Amino acid sequence: MKNAIRLMIATLTLATASFAGVTVSSPTSGSTSGSPVHFVASATSANPITAMRIYVDSISVYLISASKLDTYVAIAAGGHSVVVQAWDSTGAVFKASLSMTVSGTAPTPTPTPTSGLPAPPSTAVVKSNIDQMTGWASCTVCAGANAAGPVATFSMVENQVSPSLDGASAKFSISGTTPYSDALWWKQLGAADGATNLKYDVAFYITNPGVSQALEFDNNQSNGVHKFIYGTQCNIKGNHWDVWGNAAGNWISTGIPCSAPTAFVWHHLTWEFQRTSTNVIFVGFTYDGVTHYVNRSYPARSSSVHEMNVAFQMDGDFAMHAYSTWLDKVALTYW
Numbered sequence: 001m002k003n004a005i006r007l008m009i010a011t012l013t014l015a016t017a018s019f020a021g022v023t024v025s026s027p028t029s030g031s032t033s034g035s036p037v038h039f040v041a042s043a044t045s046a047n048p049i050t051a052m053r054i055y056v057d058s059i060s061v062y063l064i065s066a067s068k069l070d071t072y073v074a075i076a077a078g079g080h081s082v083v084v085q086a087w088d089s090t091g092a093v094f095k096a097s098l099s100m101t102v103s104g105t106a107p108t109p110t111p112t113p114t115s116g117l118p119a120p121p122s123t124a125v126v127k128s129n130i131d132q133m134t135g136w137a138s139c140t141v142c143a144g145a146n147a148a149g150p151v152a153t154f155s156m157v158e159n160q161v162s163p164s165l166d167g168a169s170a171k172f173s174i175s176g177t178t179p180y181s182d183a184l185w186w187k188q189l190g191a192a193d194g195a196t197n198l199k200y201d202v203a204f205y206i207t208n209p210g211v212s213q214a215l216e217f218d219n220n221q222s223n224g225v226h227k228f229i230y231g232t233q234c235n236i237k238g239n240h241w242d243v244w245g246n247a248a249g250n251w252i253s254t255g256i257p258c259s260a261p262t263a264f265v266w267h268h269l270t271w272e273f274q275r276t277s278t279n280v281i282f283v284g285f286t287y288d289g290v291t292h293y294v295n296r297s298y299p300a301r302s303s304s305v306h307e308m309n310v311a312f313q314m315d316g317d318f319a320m321h322a323y324s325t326w327l328d329k330v331a332l333t334y335w
Contacts, residue, residue, distance in 0.1 A: 020045040022052075022086050022096035029098035036072035036252065037102065043067050043086030043094055050150060051180040051318075055083040061238045061253065063213060063315075065180045066145030072245065074255035075102045087179060087318075116284050116291070117197050117272045124335035127189050130310055131170040131330040132158060136187045143184035143313055152181030152316055163205050165266060165328045174314045175322035180213065186220070186311035193223035193306060195334040198230060198273040200310060203328045205267070209260035211321035212236050216313035217269060218244075219332065227303035228280045230273040234258040237317070243282045245298050254282075256292050266328070275300070308334065 026040040027033050039062070043049045049067035053060055057080055061073050067086070079101050086094045120126075140152045153176045160169045174183045200219050206212065214237070219230040231244025233251065239259050245252035261267050267288055274281040278300055284293040310332050314325060 020088075020092070020094055022084050022094045024084050024096045024098060027082075027098070027100050029100065032101040032103050035077070035102050036074045037100070038072055039084070040070050041068070041084045041096070043088075045086075045088040045092065045094065047088040047090050047092070049086050049088050050178065052084065052086045055085065056080050058083075059239070061240070062251070063180065063235075063237060064145050064251075065149045065182065069250075071250045072252045074240075074253045077102050089178075091179075116286075116293075117199060117274070120197075120199070120333050120335055124333050125192065125195070127310075127332045129166070129168070129329065130187055130189070130332065131327045132168050133187055134158075136185050138183065138185045140181060140183050143182035150176075150178035150181040152176040152178070152183050152320065154183035154314070156185055160326060163264075163266070163326055165203055169205075169326045169328035170330075171324055171326050172312065172314060173322065173324040174316055174320075176316060176320040179318045179320060180316060181320055182313060182315045184216075184311060184313040186218075186309050188307060188309045189332065190308060191223075191306035192221065192308040192334055195221065195308065196275050197335050199333040200230070200271045200273070201269075201329070201331040201333070202312075203266050203268050203330075204261075205265065205326040205328070206261055206263060206323065207325075208321065208323040209236060209263055211317050211319075211323050212260070212325075213315035213317050214238075214242075214313075215261075215325065216311070216315070217271060218311040218313070219271075219273060220307065220309050220311060221275070222303040222305040222307045224304055224306050225302070226278060226300035227305065228275045228300045230271070230280060230282070232271055232282070232285070233313075234261070236260050241285070241292075241294075243294065243296060243298075244280075249301075252296075252298075254292075254294050254296070256294070258287075308332075 054062040216233040242251040272283040282294040
């Protein structure tokens, strides 16, 4: 009987051990791919998976607070080593390694833009000092993957005299105990079904950029038929700007660098977006005086809602180190 019990325990232990790990479906080891590379992977453990990350040549290029990932990553031509890593709620780490070759970069979009949006007409709607408006909404769980992320501690305090550019900034803070928790804030501005051009302008100031996983700057528009998600983020740990890539929803690297912003100084960011009847177009952005043209288009998703809003999200790191970000002179122009 004792031997039977020992065998049962050994079998259960083996089953538990084999249950944990990372499976990479795409790309396969030894394969060749164009850029951006399509990554599909999942992780399992006896405990909940809290995050997954992709490393290319030992550099973090993508992070998600979920047990599955499906994303595209821009990678330079040549041979590369890749590690897909996952963590569970106990801090246990699981890895899958592979090697691959990238045959080249993605073709340049046609046409390639040489300028941003046209000048707004006199009929354009301008929403200024959005950071001073009342009625901001927020969440933490909804900010994570599949709107079911871990819980963070977060807050927003308006009308901050210092630091500020106009004497009334808004302070956003995040901390917590669960790795890679996020917090999202948004302000509804009313319906704007007919708008097809948007310009999002924001100044931000951050205390401890080294512990920020990412800062997200978004607009969302719904016209009763489609939802247009103009989602962007400075992926600080990955060192690149991302855009929200398709109707199903995932971040796609633009390949444009975005390292940690300098602490305790004001940074100025302006994003320009367009849309068709069915697609979101990321025209380009200007960050601290330097303009980059993105020129990427992705499909919208279905929606019966009518809305226009601005949104801001802060992502925590592996230890949820506390940090704060101030937003000031937030404005949205659309026509």
